[in-house]
Amino acid sequence: MSKPRRWLVAIAGAVVAAGLAVPPSAVAQADEPIQDPLPDPVPSSLGLTVAEFAQFPKTELTPPPPDPPPDLRLIRHARINHLGEVPDGSGRLYVPDLNGRVYLVENGTQHIYVDFKAQFPDFFSGRGLGSGSGFVTFHPDFKRNGKFYTVHTENGAGLTKPTTWPSHSANPFLHSIITEWTATDPSADTFSGTRRQVMRIAEARQVHAIQQIDFNPYARKGSRDYGVLYVASGDGGQGATTTEPQQLGNPYGKILRINPTGTNGTGGQFGIPSDNPFVGTPGALGEIYAIGMRDPHRFSWDRATGRMYLGHIGEHRIEAVYDVRAGDNYGWSEREGEFLYKRNDPQCSVYPLPPDDAQYGYDYPVAAFDHNPPPGHPLCSDSGHAISGGFVYRGSIAELRGKYVFTDLVDGRIFYTEASEMRRGRPAAQIHQFQVYANGQRTDFRQLVGDARVDLRFGQDARGELYLVAKANGKVYKVTGIKRFASCAVGHTRVTGSGGADSWSPVTPDKWQFRGDSVILAEAGEARPGPRRPFEYAVLDKGPAFTNARVDTKVRLDTPVEVTNRDVIVVFGYASDTEFYYAHVSTDNTIYPHNGIFAVNNADRLRIDDQWNEVMSRGAPPAITDTAWHDVSVTHCADTGEISVRVDGELLMTAVDHTFGAGRTGFGSFDNIGRARDFRATGTAA
Known part of the structure; x- marks a missing residue:
């Protein structure tokens, strides 16, 4: 013009x-x-x-x-x-x-x-x-x-x-x-x-x-x-x-x-x-x-x-x-x-x-x-x-x-x-x-x-x-x-979330439904004894644990949009109920526990992502604000400690951490409901 x-x-x-x-x-x-x-x-x-x-x-x-x-x-x-x-x-x-x-x-x-x-x-x-x-x-x-x-x-x-x-x-x-x-x-x-x-x-x-x-x-x-x-x-x-x-x-x-x-x-x-x-x-x-x-x-x-x-x-x-x-x-x-x-x-x-x-x-x-x-x-x-x-x-x-x-x-x-x-x-x-x-x-x-x-x-x-x-x-x-960043070769071993309940180990099985390639957290979790960590999740226990790994899935938050702290998590590097990483994708980005990358290491979850600004009390932009399906991808390079989280193809969060070098993957939430489908983990067997 x-x-x-x-x-x-x-x-x-x-x-x-x-x-x-x-x-x-x-x-x-x-x-x-x-x-x-x-x-x-x-x-x-x-x-x-x-x-x-x-x-x-x-x-x-x-x-x-x-x-x-x-x-x-x-x-x-x-x-x-x-x-x-x-x-x-x-x-x-x-x-x-x-x-x-x-x-x-x-x-x-x-x-x-x-x-x-x-x-x-x-x-x-x-x-x-x-x-x-x-x-x-x-x-x-x-x-x-x-x-x-x-x-x-x-x-x-x-x-x-x-x-x-x-x-x-x-x-x-x-x-x-x-x-x-x-x-x-x-x-x-x-x-x-x-x-x-x-x-x-x-x-x-x-x-x-x-x-x-x-x-x-x-x-x-x-x-x-x-x-x-x-x-x-x-x-x-x-x-x-x-x-x-x-x-x-x-x-x-x-x-x-x-x-x-x-x-x-x-x-x-x-x-x-x-x-x-x-x-x-x-x-x-x-x-x-x-x-x-x-x-x-x-x-x-x-x-x-x-x-x-x-x-x-x-x-x-x-x-x-x-x-x-x-x-x-x-x-x-x-x-x-x-x-x-x-x-x-x-x-x-x-x-x-x-x-x-x-x-x-x-x-x-x-x-x-x-x-x-x-x-x-x-x-x-x-x-x-x-x-x-x-x-x-x-x-x-x-x-x-x-x-x-x-x-x-x-x-x-x-x-x-x-x-x-x-x-x-x-x-x-x-x-x-x-x-x-x-x-x-x-x-x-x-x-x-x-x-x-x-x-x-x-x-x-x-x-x-x-x-x-x-x-x-x-x-x-x-x-x-x-x-x-986080460009490591993750390997060629692939595990999918299909196979129903036999492929998953939930914290509370009664709260979950498994339908074909969908994993559904149908009932909100509740706080548990021990360190502060996600209330409810299911670990994919089919196949090996991974060192370098990438999780690709589609997620949907079923909690009504009027709830501002609605969230789901993707688990990776899982060794036990008190030893794992998780990526928290949430509607809210203004408080410490939301919309970030965290490590649980036999203590309350620790935020490790680069995007959290403690002075501003603000993290990465809200990840999911509706009830539509969204693509989520999490990559963990165990050798360099680099972790990336993408939502709908856009890089949302990054971190570098060496706490866990290998583990399993999973899906869950704190006290909300949601679902994942086409869940697949690709990596190098530990």
Whole structure:
């Protein structure tokens, strides 16, 4: 669908547009805060295998923080935040450290290319998560012209220097400076040459300054995008209380697009491409490419389609991915993601869109996730989530191709969407969460870096291969392949549930009926002495016990849907009445005993699945909410301890546990009724 034409209004620089489709998830309702705006990312059986690639030295803030430091989030091993490849065919990689350095990396070994502290006496990285030497990008013709570009921040005497754009604040806290460097010898491993200032922006606060500057690496020489520099300029911390990101007369909360070697731009140190969307609009900066952003963190282009994607950090609730096009307006500070944002709202929440939303022409995310702060957490404070945009993978790993990969940079979760599903004007694409493997073992990045705050971002080399950059321990990891969770060969021995009562051993036989291939728990179970465990189940005692095993069956919950805690269970790894695993599939997912994977080991059942969030008191999405038949599949890989539970083909729950290495399978419930049919267990005989 083509984008509607916009009518541009110079007053206050606001953009007003003809109607765009309102996302289905944002249909207007009552004007009340939305407590849980978006569904959680779903688990994926795909796991990224990662290997350590490079270790960077510890670096310090400039100036050093007081003791104790006011913001512990700044105290990192090294504040490395990106990785790319120098576009000269040398294979050299580059990595900036916010604390004052740009490194080159060859064969996993790093050395300093430029030291900002030595170059800029007013260099500042002591406050603000993005302050310091924020980003570096090399001109696509660097091999010939030796030009590369950096962004850094200054304080102190630096604030007295003339700016390209002054802040509306009387006392700006920082200046963001884009610098052009020209290397005397582009092939040298240490910079020597000249530099000049391209742009200097005054920032009201220490946050949301310029995040990324970059060239489209896939633009061909002579094309409209070749040698054009994109600049992701945040709102300077002002968007929560002002409309600056919606105003076309300033650079805040915008993506700018400039010709860094031109001269017709503001201040005469860069040029404005003639095809920029607001060129010639009264009161508008011709440098602007798109507007309405809070903290545009990372952007990239898909080499297969040419589309530009932006990972955008929200205020208190929504982290979003946008499909960036000329003239877009992402709504901040009137919208947060696809929801209404109210400036100075004491609840710091989001609200349903108004009925007349289409008239504003805001462009909504093609993928998004929310923060889910724990109960009692102050909604106006940081809940520890922030997106870092990534890349559409087009490298050598077949199973990753076509996936847009990105991170929650704070907690180190790694996500993907299918690029083919990220379509404007359609429902947002489903977000999936990767598993992570290192040294053959499943892990996560909090474990890998030894810190609850990972500060994780993606990088990419010229071949499209992926790297993960962690501030917490100053390491870079390379993505080396894909491993599927619970993908063990389960064996070829198969046992079915047919054969009537002779095939099954129920806890209470009078409560059960066996009809052909159906196993029916007709009467609710009752609590029994001993550890807390399912009240009533039947074990399939035909055939051998299994080590690796997979159970496939169809289940139906016969308890009326009005009962919210209705459930059935699939038993596996069964050794005795007090030693077994079970997968609990339930209508409820808000209390500990429901909708999870559990181990009973001569003690009360212990929840072992990855999906349970103790702080939120919430697990995987409700498994079964009706009285229809549903396919349930449980796989147990005894050698790795990996356990997966799928409902109707979708991965619902995962766990890794080594309590039981072999056992039988079965079906049952706690105090509900239900049935299974076509029950079959396939595995390796113990």
